[in-house]
Amino acid sequence: MARKWNSRWAYGAAIMVIATAGAQSAQAQTANPWMTATIIAEQQSAPDDTAREAVAKRRAKLLISAMTLDQKLQQLTGAKPEILPDLPACLGGRHVTGIAALDIPTFRVTNGPVGLGQNDCVSPDAGKTQLHMPGFGDISAAYTHPSSAKATALPSAIGAAASFDPAVAGMYGEVIATEMLDLGLHVFEAPGVNLARLPILGRNMEYFGEDPYLSGSMAVAETKAIQSRGLIAMVKHYAANEQETNRQTIQETVDRQTLRELYLLPFEMAVKDGKVAAVMCAYNYVNGQSSCENRTMLNDVLRKDWGFTGYVQSDFFAMKSTVATLLNGADHEMPLPLHWAPAKIRAALDSGELTQARIDEALERRYTQTFKLGIFDRKLERRPIDFAVGGKKAREIGGRATVLLQNNGALPLRKDLRKLVLIGKASQVYAQQAVAGGGVVGEPMGAGGGSSDVVPNYTVTPLAGLRAALADLGNAGASVRLILVDDANTSATIDGQSATFAQVQAEAAAADAVVMMAGTISEEGADRATFTDQTGHQLAASAAAGSSLDWYAGRSNKIATSDGDNRAKNSGTVAMIEALIANPKVAAKSVLVLKDNAGVALPASLVGAKGPAIVEAWFPGQEDGNIVADVLFGRINPSGKLPVSLPFTGKGFLDHVNATQFPGTMSADGKLQTVTYSEQLAIGYRWYDANIGGACPVSNGANACLAFPFGHGLSYTSFAVGKPELTRTGGTWQVSASVTNTGKREGAQVVQVYVGLPASADKVGAKQPPRRMIGYQRIALAPGETKQVAIAIDPKASHHPLGVWDEQAHDWVIPKGDFTVWVGASSAPSDLKKAGIIAS
Structure with a gap:
């Protein structure tokens, strides 16, 4: 049995354990005020996350006040590939070089999300090799060389999502965090929460599928698992990065309601529920603005609306300007000092386009998170990974990820076959x-x-x-x-x-x-x-x-x-x-x-x-x-x-897309390729349920277009879900039902809750699909055993289960009318039972 993610683990206590040893030794006697034993102890003993971050922010301000402009500019970006001063066995190209006099550690970033890919440590001999990257000329093999430090190669992230179990996402994060600490890494560039709008998207395996709530809940669990161990999780790719073709230049046009209800929702959950420390801005443009200089997305939505206090890092080579990126909300350029090269920033300072205050703010945001998570307070070192442990957990995750789509009696295979x-x-x-x-x-x-x-x-x-x-x-x-x-x-x-x-x-x-x-x-x-x-x-x-x-x-x-x-x-x-x-x-x-x-x-x-x-x-x-x-x-x-x-x-949906939806249409001068999410809220199961164009009618409870619906999965045993009930307590509702294992072997079922919005919801903007998933719970049962599941519906939750985004009001609203609540084992109508009505 796997050790499950336990939300009762004390976030601060975990950080304290990681940080204490280093903090009480060499750093305890430092002359730098942001590294004194007193201030470290104050941060560690803070009663909650808000108080801990307040101390970390104070430490960041003390550090920045002692830095020269040259030091600040060096810290704004990743370093050119080099042998790491702290780790001479590593050629790295995914870090910010430390400043020993200021007790700033070398800040190391690893790729993700299915394990520690390209993790700032390849063979020093790899530096003799040059690779050509279109648009950037020759770069060092430090970014992609197969001599990268080894790590556990986990099942794909979409497999973790197929578990429909945040505990699996927590285990996923646990493996990653353990090996990050082993390799002396600080930042994990994941989880990825872009949606499977296109089944052919090249990076779907790095994400959590087509449903925003499922994606967000998995991201929250993985983020908590990583950050509880004193490391930074970086949710990506912000935002509407659902296409790899020409990703550096593609213009994604998405109406504001669709953005909020689908593509931004997992990010919002990661920020509000996961307290994610970092966000990665993407390659693409969103509604006419480059993602890394998109003031609406980076300041108005991320910081003002959601209260994000972390920092924004660019995807590698994603920035497209110097001044606009820094002014509009980006905080860290990776992997090289290109647009934020010291000469370019100094020129902008001299011209008055930028101020040192904004530079200080960018550094403060990142330093606050690194102080808060104990990264300044522990020695940078590497130790051997326990590959047997990582492999065992990878195997368990993979088993939980596997979906039995249909069984003609061939499975399970006979043990005595010849x-x-x-x-x-x-x-x-x-x-x-x-x-x-x-x-x-x-x-x-x-x-x-x-x-x-x-x-x-x-x-x-x-x-x-x-x-x-x-x-x-x-x-x-x-x-x-x-x-x-x-x-x-x-x-x-x-x-x-x-x-x-x-x-x-x-x-x-x-x-x-x-x-x-x-x-x-x-x-x-x-x-x-x-x-x-x-x-x-x-x-x-x-x-x-x-x-x-x-x-x-x-x-x-x-x-x-x-x-x-x-x-x-x-x-x-x-x-x-x-x-x-x-x-x-x-x-x-x-x-x-x-x-x-x-x-x-x-x-x-x-x-x-x-x-x-x-x-x-x-x-x-x-x-x-x-x-x-x-x-x-x-x-x-x-x-x-x-x-x-x-x-x-x-x-399928792809049989009906037009050029505006994929791969995009070209402007008259041939320079601009624009993709329009004209299907709006109808992606994935929502598109099939809505029967767009009459192509996908429901017959005998099954959609004519679907071989297997969202949420479907069989077992080697069987289950019965009893009559569901919907009850209200104050401002929240609870869906409950009994689940019985009616077969002969132990197994687990996932009970899913869907809601259909009232007709008035369509008057707010885009047409709503027939149903959206708003909850789920996995339950393990012995043969003949019955258990109750209880799934809460809280209108104030970060995933807005009953809400519709009203762009005119710039807020979530709950439309008037009856919400129909459904419970079942998949999104298929034949699998759903009506639990009741929520009236508003």
Whole structure:
């Protein structure tokens, strides 16, 4: 049983434990007033977060008052790649160099969110290599070199969201924080809370899915876990950063109500509930302003409306100006002194465009958080990571992340089977390697993936995981064969020996179990779409093609085109699966394991009684083989739920988008590419529920467009949810229901609460979808056991469960009328029971 995140842990006590040793030794006798033992003790003994931050802010002011202008300018930005003075074994390019005379430690930043990717420590020899980055010329390999310090490669963030359990997000943050402390790091550039507006978004695996409340609740839990250990969490990418194609220049146009109700909501929750210390401003423009100089977003919304007291860091190379960024709310440029190079800031000071007061404010915001979290008060050092512990937790997280989509009786696999065949594509990684973002056949994990590019200590392949599971179950003599099929489905290899596809079919027919693996590789830098050329301005094929199991490109971080070096190709995966399960006896013993960035569009031929059992494993990370084997052999009873909607092929949102929605339309001069979120509030399950254009009617409680709805997930046991009740206490409501495990083995169910808004809500602005999720609770049950779930509905909560953003009033309002509250095991109408009405 995993140690769950416990909200009763004393935030201040945890910081005190981390900080005390260093504070009472060398720093206790310092002459610097911001580092005296007295002021450190005062901060540690502060009764609450507000008081602690007040002391930290006072320390920041004392420090800044002692700094020269040169020192202040040096501290505003990241440093050029260098051997770290404090850590000579590391070449780093993700830090601010410390100032020993002022007791300012080297401030170290690591990538995220699926583990400690590019973490400010590569081999010093890597400095001899130069990489070319478009727009920035040659830069040091310190930013991307595969010699990066190793860390645990966790399952993808969307997998953590699929647990529908903040305790899993807390465990996720616990692994990350432990290893950050091991490696002497201070800032984790995550959690990421952009939404899966586009199923083909290259970075969906780094985020928490399509629902803002689920995203926000997971981000809050992860943030608390990280910051309780004296480290900075940095929620990103602020904001409306839902497209990788031309992300540096894309103009995102989103109406204010849609921004507030969807895309800003997880950020608001992270700020208000998670007390997140930092926010990362994004590459894109929002409503005409660059994200890192967007006064409306950085000052008016973030600070004035939400009360954010932390600091804003730029995404790497995201700033586009000197004066506007600093004036309008950014506080820290990473990774280099480019726009905020000392000469440029001095020129702006001399011209009167900037003041030292604003520079001081930017530093004060960051120093306040670093003091508050004890970063000044402990020695910068590195120690060995316990990879066994990290791997064990990664495996547990992956098991909780896995979703059982359908089961034809093939699962769990028999422990006494004699022959199992593992089938995948020769051109794809899924059956061959442990899978993370950016995986390429034959290249190790850590060789691609952008922010998710974690270099693990070890990986577990699917073949190794299945064989180890059988051995552990006392069946080491079972045959497990690896079969790889070419894209044309004409030839293959069986355990490395050449074969025909007819032989593959014969092997499947003779096996006791058939496990097929497929998915969708993606990563930072590009979306899964085919363009006419490398400009990414015009699609060469439907946007929906990228959400299929067949689409792939040689490099997922580059724009794929219909021809050229990074040509989009067809793996023939769906045709292969259809050919194998055409034999009903093979279909009955087949399992399709999906590993993908955010769900796929599935052909109707694979869904239903004639299809295989289907398991969604997302990107499992380094423990891939063990995670999947645990679920397939029933050592784990899957309890994950879909954080995204899975449509039928040809019936998804992407089949209906126009060029204004993706990839954007070009201005007459060809210089400006603008994306308009014209679907407004109708994304994900809300789009399907709303039956936009009449394409997705509901029949017998199921949406005609959906293979599997948001929130769906099966188990190896069964559950019954009793009649729900809605009760009111003062200004809040509570939804309660009994849940019974009606099966024969222990399992867990996730009860979800949705609300339908009154018709008057549409008069405020954008048309509201039929339902929005406002609560959920995971509950574990023994066979035959019944428990009660109780989920609160608080209109004043940070996720505004009953609220609608009124742009004219510049405030959240609760529309008049009846709110219908629903309880169920997914967003599908057939899974929902009416709990009652909230009248306003």
